[in-house]
Amino acid sequence: MVRxxxxxxxxxxxxxxxMPPPSRRGGGSRPTxxxxxxxxxxSKATVSFVINDRPGxxxxxxxxxxxxxxxxxxxxxxxxxxxxxKRSQTLGLVMRRPPELLSTxxxxxxxxxxxxxxxxxxxxxxxxxxxxxxxxxxQAYERLARDGRVDGVFLTDLRTDDxxxxxxxxxxxxxLIVGPPQHGGQVPxxxxxxxxxxxxAVSHLRSLGHRWxxxxxxxxxxxxxxxxxxxxxxxxxxxxxxxxxxxxxxxxGAAGARATHQxxxxxxxxxxxxxxxxxxxxxxxxxxxxxxxRVPEDLSVVGxxxxxxxxxIAPPLTTVRQDVLTWGRAAAxxxxxxxxxxxxHAAELPPVEFVVRASTAPPRS
Amino acid sequence: MVRxxxxxxxxxxxxxxxMPPPSRRGGGSRPTxxxxxxxxxxSKATVSFVINDRPGxxxxxxxxxxxxxxxxxxxxxxxxxxxxxKRSQTLGLVMRRPPELLSTxxxxxxxxxxxxxxxxxxxxxxxxxxxxxxxxxxQAYERLARDGRVDGVFLTDLRTDDxxxxxxxxxxxxxLIVGPPQHGGQVPxxxxxxxxxxxxAVSHLRSLGHRWxxxxxxxxxxxxxxxxxxxxxxxxxxxxxxxxxxxxxxxxGAAGARATHQxxxxxxxxxxxxxxxxxxxxxxxxxxxxxxxRVPEDLSVVGxxxxxxxxxIAPPLTTVRQDVLTWGRAAAxxxxxxxxxxxxHAAELPPVEFVVRASTAPPRS
DNA sequence: GAGCGTCATCAAACCGGTTTAATATCTAAG
DNA sequence: CTTAGATATTAAACCGGTTTGATGACGCTC
Numbered sequence: 187m188v189r190x191x192x193x194x195x196x197x198x199x200x201x202x203x204x205m206p207p208p209s210r211r212g213g214g215s216r217p218t219x220x221x222x223x224x225x226x227x228x229s230k231a232t233v234s235f236v237i238n239d240r241p242g243x244x245x246x247x248x249x250x251x252x253x254x255x256x257x258x259x260x261x262x263x264x265x266x267x268x269x270x271x272k273r274s275q276t277l278g279l280v281m282r283r284p285p286e287l288l289s290t291x292x293x294x295x296x297x298x299x300x301x302x303x304x305x306x307x308x309x310x311x312x313x314x315x316x317x318x319x320x321x322x323x324x325q326a327y328e329r330l331a332r333d334g335r336v337d338g339v340f341l342t343d344l345r346t347d348d349x350x351x352x353x354x355x356x357x358x359x360x361x362l363i364v365g366p367p368q369h370g371g372q373v374p375x376x377x378x379x380x381x382x383x384x385x386x387a388v389s390h391l392r393s394l395g396h397r398w399x400x401x402x403x404x405x406x407x408x409x410x411x412x413x414x415x416x417x418x419x420x421x422x423x424x425x426x427x428x429x430x431x432x433x434x435x436x437x438x439g440a441a442g443a444r445a446t447h448q449x450x451x452x453x454x455x456x457x458x459x460x461x462x463x464x465x466x467x468x469x470x471x472x473x474x475x476x477x478x479x480r481v482p483e484d485l486s487v488v489g490x491x492x493x494x495x496x497x498x499i500a501p502p503l504t505t506v507r508q509d510v511l512t513w514g515r516a517a518a519x520x521x522x523x524x525x526x527x528x529x530x531h532a533a534e535l536p537p538v539e540f541v542v543r544a545s546t547a548p549p550r551s
Numbered sequence: 552m553v554r555x556x557x558x559x560x561x562x563x564x565x566x567x568x569x570m571p572p573p574s575r576r577g578g579g580s581r582p583t584x585x586x587x588x589x590x591x592x593x594s595k596a597t598v599s600f601v602i603n604d605r606p607g608x609x610x611x612x613x614x615x616x617x618x619x620x621x622x623x624x625x626x627x628x629x630x631x632x633x634x635x636x637k638r639s640q641t642l643g644l645v646m647r648r649p650p651e652l653l654s655t656x657x658x659x660x661x662x663x664x665x666x667x668x669x670x671x672x673x674x675x676x677x678x679x680x681x682x683x684x685x686x687x688x689x690q691a692y693e694r695l696a697r698d699g700r701v702d703g704v705f706l707t708d709l710r711t712d713d714x715x716x717x718x719x720x721x722x723x724x725x726x727l728i729v730g731p732p733q734h735g736g737q738v739p740x741x742x743x744x745x746x747x748x749x750x751x752a753v754s755h756l757r758s759l760g761h762r763w764x765x766x767x768x769x770x771x772x773x774x775x776x777x778x779x780x781x782x783x784x785x786x787x788x789x790x791x792x793x794x795x796x797x798x799x800x801x802x803x804g805a806a807g808a809r810a811t812h813q814x815x816x817x818x819x820x821x822x823x824x825x826x827x828x829x830x831x832x833x834x835x836x837x838x839x840x841x842x843x844x845r846v847p848e849d850l851s852v853v854g855x856x857x858x859x860x861x862x863x864i865a866p867p868l869t870t871v872r873q874d875v876l877t878w879g880r881a882a883a884x885x886x887x888x889x890x891x892x893x894x895x896h897a898a899e900l901p902p903v904e905f906v907v908r909a910s911t912a913p914p915r916s
Numbered sequence: 917g918a919g920c921g922t923c924a925t926c927a928a929a930c931c932g933g934t935t936t937a938a939t940a941t942c943t944a945a946g
Numbered sequence: 947c948t949t950a951g952a953t954a955t956t957a958a959a960c961c962g963g964t965t966t967g968a969t970g971a972c973g974c975t976c
Binding site: 216259260261262263264265266268269274276283285286288289290291292294295296298299300302303306311312313314315316317322326328329332333334335438439440442443465468469472475476493494495497498499500511 | 581624625626627628629630631633634639641648650651653654655656657659660661663664665667668671676677678679680681682687691694697698699700803804805807808830833834837840841858859860862863864865876
Binding site: 917918919920921922923924925926927928929930931932933934935936937938939940941942943944945946 | 947948949950951952953954955956957958959960961962963964965966967968969970971972973974975976
């Protein structure tokens with residue numbers, strides 16, 4: 187019953203007991219599966235079987251292995267495991283945006299947090315890249331794909347005619363579009379229907395009595411901008427309301443203010459404006475106020491996002507809230523199941539919420 | 552001169568030329584260093600030497616290798632390389648924060664973007680974790696450290712008596728504190744002196760004629776909250792101004808509003824308030840306005856962060872701007888040089904900028 | 917008690933790189 | 947014409963896991 191203690195004492199096992207003073211470099215070199223095997227008096231294979239819940243290990247051996255793992259505080263090396271299994275248990279998120287503009291976007295932090303809450307329980311990690319332009323973006327995806335760092339990637343902020351769906355297909359990497367499905371449908375997509383937010387906004391304003399509603403939309407070229415614009419047109423048509431050409435802006439406050447002035451300069455200015463995000467809406471309120479208009483008495487304003495500030499200003503902003511956290515979590519789970527060979531199930535996302543506050547009111551009669 | 556074409560044709564080389572239709576799975580299995588070596592008619596070692604700029608490779612061989620790499624579109628597998636070199640070329644960032652609060656923080660996205668701009672040129676990646684509480688936070692660091700996924704980690708939002716400096720020392724992992732240096736000084740730190748922002752704010756208000764200034768500080772227990780509070784006290788003392796006890800809030804708009812009312816309810820309310828972030832400052836403006844006060848005529852307000860909204864509201868907010876992007880880039884470079892064995896050089900960070908807008912004015916006489 | 921299936925176990929190969937140590941080739945010096 | 951020294955090249959070991967195929971022990975049945 188007594189096994190040879192020293193047989194597999196190999197490499198690190200010996201140096202371990204002659205541990206250097208624990209101060210200088212913490213644990214020094216970390217234990218390996220070989221150390222665990224030696225301590226538990228089994229082979230590396232057995233240790234591997236135990237931690238991967240494979241059958242064919244006696245209860246006694248399993249217990250010795252678990253004790254050894256516990257005693258050494260061992261954890262399998264991610265890189266080594268990835269090398270064997272060809273799965274890195276890591277997903278990639280590439281954000282293409284001028285770095286200084288990233289902080290204007292309430293979506294990013296929420297979405298990342300959501301991804302994390304979905305990924306953590308599955309033992310997955312997230313690698314993040316922020317790139318400034320299309321060229322570096324392509325390189326980023328290529329690198330991530332080719333050096334095997336990630337099992338799959340998220341595609342966010344899709345543009346009309348975005349090259350990325352084709353790119354990931356060509357690279358042979360799993361991907362998930364965050365947003366409405368793309369034309370070709372090559373790459374699976376998961377997004378909330380934010381068009382319904384716009385429709386809710388229009389119907390809210392209409393029920394208040396507004397008949398002449400303007401729209402400040404987001405940066406041109408983005409799929410979600412087009413989607414919201416289309417939804418807006420559709421909603422107006424459905425409600426049998428006349429259409430003011432939407433004014434394009436780029437999600438910044440300055441652009442929001444500019445667009446607002448443009449709408450208010452019309453011969454017949456709108457009595458209400460729907461903005462593509464809260465930042466522009468708030469800038470719009472400020473712009474309108476500076477012209478002597480009162481919100482909501484003279485102009486109703488609807489935002490989009492429900493940023494934390496939305497109800498800290500005067501008047502509190504009526505807006506559309508998306509549950510981005512849940513969206514992120516669902517996206518993470520969907521992409522993991524995709525990379526693990528499972529089919530893609532489009533998870534049901536909670537619908538957008540329409541938050542009525544005080545920036546909307548019946549129009550002046 | 553003609554070498555045996557087939558000698559090292561090994562594993563993947565054969566299957567490569569019988570490439571399956573390129574449609575189904577993109578590139579299929581990616582080429583390895585062996586494929587490159589076979590194509591270039593050299594050994595794996597030579598390929599390795601070439602890509603790592605090691606001497607001892609003839610110009611001809613080097614060229615053949617480069618051609619082969621180009622032709623195959625090969626890139627070294629990150630995991631395999633990490634396994635050999637014991638360096639993952641990856642850094643970790645763990646954010647401990649209730650996920651739904653992450654979006655209130657203008658620091659996070661900017662800092663991440665800054666890290667990225669520092670890391671990308673060095674070929675490093677960033678893995679991100681968002682954790683809800685202290686327990687999962689500890690586990691996150693332990694996992695990252697023990698499974699060898701990262702070479703080093705950033706420590707942000709340090710708390711007074713934060714366990715993490717000790718933890719990373721114990722785990723033997725390189726780390727960089729993002730913020731003011733910690734008491735023990737075990738772990739290197741890199742932070743802007745945001746106390747100077749508070750001092751600038753006080754001196755600005757004093758020069759306008761304010762003598763009775765309130766402070767709404769951030770969530771208790773954070774090192775940077777304490778630092779700013781101390782700076783505030785110091786600035787008042789230096790300016791020979793009386794001190795109103797600072798009111799603690801938690802960075803949210805609601806707390807900012809509450810704190811503002813608390814200060815304005817004093818027997819002798821302050822004529823100016825300095826807030827620990829813009830969100831609370833804006834909520835404070837709204838709160839003051841709702842009491843019939845006018846900003847800045849009856850109350851001057853100073854924020855902190857300079858969020859994009861700061862100059863989209865009325866009145867535009869006087870605030871303190873930190874160059875978080877540069878800070879993030881410097882932090883990335885510092886941590887990389889730390890993990891690569893180089894010494895730690897505390898980079899010079901640009902000082903905070905004091906942005907005077909319209910929310911401050913001389914007090915009513 | 918021979919034959920057979922089941923189960924636990926482990927040595928060895930493998931993943932795709934890096935690194936070492938030995939070998940082959942070429943020059944220059946003696 | 948040797949021989950030493952420099953240079954180019956590679957086979958093999960290694961990193962730390964996973965996986966396969968072989969082996970041995972055990973309990974059954976007939």
